[in-house]
Amino acid sequence: MSLNKLCVKCLGPLKTEIRVLNGLVNKRNHFVYTPDTNSPVKGETTKMNMFQAINNALDTALKTDDSALIFGEDIGFGGVFRCTMGLRDKYGKDRVFNTPLCEQGIAGxxxxxxVMGSTTIAEIQFADYIFPAFDQLVNEAAKYRYRxxxxxxxxxxxxxxxxxxxGHGALYHSQSPEAYFAHTPGLKVVIPRGPIKAKGLLLSCIxxxxxxxxFEPKILYRQxxxxxxxxxxxxxxxKADILVEGNDVTLIGWxxxxxxxxxxxxxxxxxxxxSCxxxxxxxxxxxxxxxxxxxVKKQNVFL
Structure with a gap:
């Protein structure tokens, strides 16, 4: 049987299997997402999930800044989570391009x-692989101005x-390493909770x-x-946001x-x-x- 015929024959069962897997993944979600009602929103809006909001922010950055560059592993093809989809076609391969699989090289x-004047927006494909770039980010980027x-x-x-x-990323695709960088003067570290925050914070960072x-929680990209x-x-x-007001206990997260x-x-x-x-x-x-x-002064108790 040819490969094409095999693919056609398997397509039905494959679709069923994907639907089952997606159902299992969705059942693993440990929270119910509720849209942001705290961030100030003005002007025209449109419905976006988080990866679309990030794509929109990157598009805005490239459009408003001729020196802006976007690069990383598979970035030119849209990235594994599609956050850079369509940007290379729109702005050219000199501004949106792939890199070798080398995180310290990407950061360097x-x-x-x-340093030479470009607005650089780099992607580490998974945060788990940012550790090879740790030296570049902590000992070089963070200290350039000081030294x-x-x-x-x-x-x-x-x-x-x-x-x-x-829910299915295992040890190399599930980590949240932001705390390692939270003690580094010279860096800023943000983690958005949804699409509105993702667009607004990313453009502010750029x-x-x-x-x-x-650091972008990948479970929120589509959910x-x-x-x-x-x-x-x-x-x-x-600037922190108070999402729920209370009188007994303060709960803090990101x-x-x-x-x-x-x-x-x-x-x-x-x-x-x-009351939390x-x-x-x-x-x-x-x-x-x-x-x-x-x-905390009001509650005297926090977690």
């Missing part, structure tokens, strides 16, 4: 390009990395004077859907965690008569000490 090239006394820097650098578990790391601003849109880095915490707050209210305040840090470096301290 990104730093060099940023030169402000003479030069690589502030026009943003590194994106899909993070977290989705235009920020410091090198930024954006999170919101009405996202169509126009150029930025949100502040370092990214996917906050959706779980919102459910915990609801259960605590119903089962224990405990839920805070999304939004960025863990810098983190919003004022909002957190004010909440």
């Amino acid at each position: 090239f990104a730093i060099g390009a940023a 030169s006394g402000g003479t030069f820097d690589c502030g026009k650098l943003t590194v994106r990395a899909p993070c977290g578990a989705v 235009r920020d004077p410091d090198p930024c790391l954006v 999170a859907v919101e009405e996202v601003p169509v126009d150029d849109y930025q949100l502040p880095i370092g 990214g996917t965690q906050v959706h779980v915490l919102k459910e915990v707050a609801q259960l605590a209210k119903e089962k224990l008569k405990v 305040e839920v805070i999304d840090l939004v960025s863990i470096l810098p983190w919003d000490t004022e909002t957190v301290f004010k909440s």
Whole structure:
């Protein structure tokens, strides 16, 4: 039997198997996603999931900044999560291009390009593989401005990395390594909780004077859907959001965690008569000490 005939013959069972697997993956989700009602939204909006919002932000960055470059493993083909889909065709292979499978090389090239004046947006295909680039990001990117006394820097650098578990990624496709970078002066680290935050924070990072790391919870890429601003849109880095107001306990998290915490707050209210305040840090470096301290001072208890 030819390969084409074999594919046609197997197509029906394959589709059934994919549907079953998708059902199992969806059942593994440990939270119910609720759209963002806290972030300020103005002007025209359209429904986007999170990877579409990221794609839209990258499109905006390339359109508004002729020096912007996007690169990484399989980026030219749209990336494994489709976040760069269509960008190479629109802006050309000199601005959107693939790299070898070498994370330290991706980070090193990104730093060099940023130092030379380009706005560099690099992707580490999975956050689990960011560790080979750790030295470049922590010892080079973060310290450029400090070690030169402000003479030069690589502030026009943003590194994106899909993070977290989705139920079938195993040990090399499920990690959330953001805490390793949270103690590094000179870097900024953000983790969006949904499409609106993803677009607004990514554009803010791309235009920020410091090198930024954006960890994107991959489980939200398709599950999170919101009405996202169509126009150029930025949100502040370092400003936390109070998602649920309460009087007894403060619950603090970021990214996917906050959706779980919102459910915990609801259960605590119903089962224990405990009023929980839920805070999304939004960025863990810098983190919003004022909002957190004010909440903890009111409650005296936090998790």
